[in-house]
Amino acid sequence: MDYYTPELRARLSAEGKMLIAFIGVERFCQQQQIHHPELDALIDHTWTCLTMDSSSAQWDAWEEGFHRDDIDPMYHVFPIDLLQCLPENIKGDLQYLLTHCVEITAVGWGGEAYERSERHFEKVIAILEEHHIPLPAIEPFIRVLPRYYRQPVMSQEHAQLFRQYVSTTVSADQQGCEPQ
Numbered sequence: 001m002d003y004y005t006p007e008l009r010a011r012l013s014a015e016g017k018m019l020i021a022f023i024g025v026e027r028f029c030q031q032q033q034i035h036h037p038e039l040d041a042l043i044d045h046t047w048t049c050l051t052m053d054s055s056s057a058q059w060d061a062w063e064e065g066f067h068r069d070d071i072d073p074m075y076h077v078f079p080i081d082l083l084q085c086l087p088e089n090i091k092g093d094l095q096y097l098l099t100h101c102v103e104i105t106a107v108g109w110g111g112e113a114y115e116r117s118e119r120h121f122e123k124v125i126a127i128l129e130e131h132h133i134p135l136p137a138i139e140p141f142i143r144v145l146p147r148y149y150r151q152p153v154m155s156q157e158h159a160q161l162f163r164q165y166v167s168t169t170v171s172a173d174q175q176g177c178e179p180q
Contacts, residue, residue, distance in 0.1 A: 004125065004171070008138050014105045014117045015049045016145035020136055021101040021124040022046045023167055027133045028097060032090055036082045038071040050159040066102050073098040074106060093127050100124045137169040
């Protein structure tokens with residue numbers, strides 16, 4: 001975890017941490033050959049935070065988007081057909097990974113937000129490291145999603161380009177560990 005120093009992480013919003021974590025989920029799923037439309041929909045939903053304004057209605061709708069009928073990591077709901085086909089160790093790691101990813105931002109609505117968000121982010125990183133999943137470069141997220149932002153960051157087209165770019169980057173300390 002040396003490549004994501006506390007100084008760098010302190011400059012990053014909870015949403016930036018969550019997007020980094022979900023890139024890790026995508027890479028985890030690629031490595032383990034996990035495919036499921038509900039999982040894809042959940043991952044796609046996370047990226048909509050880049051195009052929202054600061055209205056509480058949009059943020060409430062965004063948060064509600066994590067509570068899906070077939071997958072809701074906050075309440076430990078996962079597609080049965082997905083879980084049945086996974087080995088026990090992979091199943092548990094994927095469930096914990098998704099729960100921590102969502103909790104990174106969910107804890108932001110209460111007190112102690114930064115510390116709780118940071119603890120969930122560290123747990124995500126630990127799971128990804130255990131599976132040798134390279135993390136994306138943190139610097140683009142700091143530039144786009146600084147710690148105290150609450151405005152639309154970019155258009156949908158720009159958000160898609162940003163997602164494509166950061167999804168292919170690797171942290172400088174992990175060069176040579178290319179994403180799959």
